[in-house]
Amino acid sequence: MSLLLEVAMSGLLLGGVYALIAVGLNLQYGLMRILNVAHGEFLMIGGYVTYLLVSLRGWNPLLTLLVSGPLLFAVGLAVHGLLFRHLVRLRRTREELEANSLLISFGLMFILQNVALILWQADMRGYRYLDQPLQVFGAVFPANRVVAFAIALGFTILLFAFLHGTLAGTSLRGLMQDVVGARLVGLPVRRMHAACFGLGAALAGVSGSLLSMLYPLTPDIGVSYTVTALIVIILGGLGSVAGSFAGGLLLGVVEALGVHFTDPAFRMVLKYGVLALVLVLRPYGLFNTVARRPEQMQKA
Amino acid sequence: MSAQALPQRSTGSGDPRAGVLLEIKRIQAQYREVPVLWDASLMGGRGEIVALLGANGAGKTTLMRAVTGLREGFLDVTGGDVTFQGQSIAHLDASQIVKLGIAHVPEGRHLFPGLTTLENLLVGSVARLARGQRREALERVFELMPRLFERRHQLAGTMSGGEQQMLAIGRALMQNPTLLLLDEPSQGLAPRMVAALFEIMVKVRQAGVTVLIAEQNAHQVLSLADRAYVLEHGRITLEGAGSQLLEHPTVRRAYLGL
Numbered sequence: 001m002s003l004l005l006e007v008a009m010s011g012l013l014l015g016g017v018y019a020l021i022a023v024g025l026n027l028q029y030g031l032m033r034i035l036n037v038a039h040g041e042f043l044m045i046g047g048y049v050t051y052l053l054v055s056l057r058g059w060n061p062l063l064t065l066l067v068s069g070p071l072l073f074a075v076g077l078a079v080h081g082l083l084f085r086h087l088v089r090l091r092r093t094r095e096e097l098e099a100n101s102l103l104i105s106f107g108l109m110f111i112l113q114n115v116a117l118i119l120w121q122a123d124m125r126g127y128r129y130l131d132q133p134l135q136v137f138g139a140v141f142p143a144n145r146v147v148a149f150a151i152a153l154g155f156t157i158l159l160f161a162f163l164h165g166t167l168a169g170t171s172l173r174g175l176m177q178d179v180v181g182a183r184l185v186g187l188p189v190r191r192m193h194a195a196c197f198g199l200g201a202a203l204a205g206v207s208g209s210l211l212s213m214l215y216p217l218t219p220d221i222g223v224s225y226t227v228t229a230l231i232v233i234i235l236g237g238l239g240s241v242a243g244s245f246a247g248g249l250l251l252g253v254v255e256a257l258g259v260h261f262t263d264p265a266f267r268m269v270l271k272y273g274v275l276a277l278v279l280v281l282r283p284y285g286l287f288n289t290v291a292r293r294p295e296q297m298q299k300a
Numbered sequence: 301m302s303a304q305a306l307p308q309r310s311t312g313s314g315d316p317r318a319g320v321l322l323e324i325k326r327i328q329a330q331y332r333e334v335p336v337l338w339d340a341s342l343m344g345g346r347g348e349i350v351a352l353l354g355a356n357g358a359g360k361t362t363l364m365r366a367v368t369g370l371r372e373g374f375l376d377v378t379g380g381d382v383t384f385q386g387q388s389i390a391h392l393d394a395s396q397i398v399k400l401g402i403a404h405v406p407e408g409r410h411l412f413p414g415l416t417t418l419e420n421l422l423v424g425s426v427a428r429l430a431r432g433q434r435r436e437a438l439e440r441v442f443e444l445m446p447r448l449f450e451r452r453h454q455l456a457g458t459m460s461g462g463e464q465q466m467l468a469i470g471r472a473l474m475q476n477p478t479l480l481l482l483d484e485p486s487q488g489l490a491p492r493m494v495a496a497l498f499e500i501m502v503k504v505r506q507a508g509v510t511v512l513i514a515e516q517n518a519h520q521v522l523s524l525a526d527r528a529y530v531l532e533h534g535r536i537t538l539e540g541a542g543s544q545l546l547e548h549p550t551v552r553r554a555y556l557g558l
Contacts, residue, residue: 167422174412174423181410183370185471186398186427239414 006139007260008253013141015252016149017210019156021225022232022244024203030239031176031196033094034084034101039229040222041112042072042201046208047217048120054127061129061213062151068205076201079108080194088193109222116219126216148210155206160241172196176239224268231275237285246287250274319345321510322367322479327380327390329359329366336362337534339380344479344510344527349501351525351542352514353555359534360514361407364481367512368404369394384479398427403472404481409464413457417448417467420456424471433476441470444503462493469500473509480504482513486520498524518555522546530555 025039046068053059053067083104091097134143163169175182175192182189207225215221232251236243251274258270278286322344329337337359344350354360364370366377367384369392382390389397412420421441425434442449445466451459456467465485472480482501486494498520501511515521522528525542530551538550545551552558 167426170415170419171423171426174415174419177412177414178410180370180406181412183394184368184398184404184406184410185424185475186395187423188395188427 004257004260007256009136009139010141010145011253011256012249013145013149013252014256015249016152016156017207017248018228018232018252019245019248020152020203020210021207022229022236022248023156023159023241024200024207025226025229026233026236026239026241026244027196027200027203029233031172032084032088032193033097034088034105034197035098036084036105036108036197036200037102037226038105038109038112038222039200039204040224040226041109041116042075042204042222043208043211043225044116044217044219044222045075045112046072046205047212047221048116048125048208049205050209050212051125051127051217054129055125061127061209062147065151065206065209068209069202072205073198073202075205076198077194079201080197083108084197085190085194109226113219113222120217120219122218122220124216124218126212129213142214144213148213151210152207155203156241156245159203160245163241173239227268228271231271234275235278235286237287240285240287243285243287247285250286321346321348321385322512323383324363324367325381325383327363327366327382328378329362330376330378331362335378335534337366340531340534340536341380342529342536342539344512346478346510347505347508348510348526349505349521349524349542350510350512351521351528351545352512352531353516353518353521353528353545353551354514354531355516355554358531360531361483362534363531364404364406364483364512364514366390367397368402368481369397370404370406395427398475401428401476401478402481403475403477403479405465405468405472405483405485407483407487409468411456411464411468411471414455416453416455417459417470418452420467420471421448421474424474425476428475434474437474437476441473444473444500445470462489462496465489465493465497466500469497473504477509479510479512482511484514484516486515486517494520516555518551519546522551 021043025036028034028036049068049071050061050064053064054061084101087097087100087104091100130143130147132143133140134146136146163173171187172192175187175189179189228251232244232247235250236247251271254274255267255270259267320343324340324342326339326341327337328335328339340359340363352360352363362375365375367382377390381388384400384402389400412423415423421438422434425437429437447463448466448470451463456464459467469482469485485497489497494517501513502524504511513521522542522545528540528542528545529536530538530545538545538548
């Protein structure tokens with residue numbers, strides 16, 4: 001297999017995890033216009049949960065998803081109940097909610113990072129798991145990347161199936177599109193908001209657990225993943241799981257190829273370059289249909 | 301100022317309150333401390349079409365929102381009461397009111413543009429109907445509006461204005477309501493579509509649903525209405541049977557241009 005194809009495939013593998021991170025943030029931003037820039041910190045906590053269970057208790061990292069997911073769901077519910085619920089209730093316009101949630105979640109980001117610093121210090125922490133080579137379609141990848149991709153893909157498919165194949169998921173998509181419409185048909189809007197925020201945080205936690213199998217952890221890893229997720233959401237369109245998935249894969253491939261041809265130091269430059277291009281050429285996202293254009297969506 | 305009541309049409313019942321489903325009693329409401337409704341009272345019997353006439357800004361939308369609890373934009377109900385089947389509902393929120401069987405099609409419709417017709421209808425039934433009742437409700441809506449069946453897999457946001465209005469009514473009917481509130485349903489629609497909508501209203505009434513319609517299209521709505529009210533500057537100024545209001549000089553001058 002050609003080297004380029006191999007590089008692109010390794011980008012796809014990482015892109016699958018990017019997609020899962022973005023899907024979680026998309027649930028929160030697409031549904032409630034809560035711009036939670038502490039999303040990456042939920043991911044960081046998920047990573048440390050896995051690290052601690054693996055290094056102190058000898059758990060299999062995959063098993064730790066059963067802890068990091070539910071734990072971060074509970075954290076998400078608590079954060080929503082304590083902070084964002086009031087913002088949503090008091091907001092007068094969508095813009096006001098976006099601005100206020102951005103400010104509050106910035107604060108939350110610093111608090112969570114510093115708590116992590118106090119608990120686990122700034123040292124890099126990690127463990128080795130499935131780092132032997134694995135052959136896939138003639139190319140060789142670390143086995144842990146393939147496993148992380150498969151699990152991220154599985155979660156994304158499950159979420160897609162829930163949103164498109166069940167009445168509860170369809171109702172959630174409806175709520176994302178028109179909150180007044182949701183009230184008119186009697187949907188429990190507040191409870192759905194809380195559950196969605198929790199679900200978004202849980203997906204961040206699971207993503208963190210998966211990433212901890214690949215890279216070492218520090219308390220400040222969250223920010224770059226938040227930015228990555230925001231770029232993927234803009235690529236894929238607000239509220240669209242399939243769009244986030246495609247956007248995540250695309251960003252992964254662009255990043256891998258770009259780094260291959262330039263230098264790893266250009267990683268963030270490349271990501272922002274993709275973002276700038278999309279914002280100029282397709283401001284509603286690469287895959288957005290007419291009906292999903294933001295100006296036709298009801299103000300949340 | 302109290303409303304000028306026209307002689308009531310005989311309903312065959314001695315008690316004028318028999319069969320009353322909805323009663324709005326001297327309601328007062330304001331937006332951000334700006335009063336919009338003063339002492340407005342209204343009554344709707346079971347299986348009646350009740351028309352609410354009024355110019356833009358007269359308070360029709362506010363009156364409807366006071367009934368359905370849709371308090372977007374800081375609407376406060378500051379006085380009076382709303383009763384439904386004899387029970388006060390003024391303090392309930394929108395989702396509790398939906399569960400009682402009151403469905404609302406507001407101005408702007410508020411459909412889910414990225415969902416298909418079928419998905420919009422099914423989501424409409426979630427809060428009120430058990431799983432087993434949904435298919436039956438769906439069949440009723442499709443029978444009433446075959447156009448929706450033809451468009452069942454189309455995204456709501458890509459349909460024409462008239463079809464969207466039908467879908468909004470269909471989604472409300474998926475709640476199996478006892479009372480249906482329609483805010484300016486004919487606004488912006490072609491005359492043929494308006495006629496079709498009013499035909500649907502008649503069939504909905506035949507099914508025993510009370511329909512409260514706020515309209516500026518006075519002629520059509522009054523010729524159907526069992527009861528009608530004129531709302532001016534937040535006050536009910538005229539009430540009576542639809543056919544009586546059609547003949548009333550004020551209505552003829554102000555709303556029919558005669």
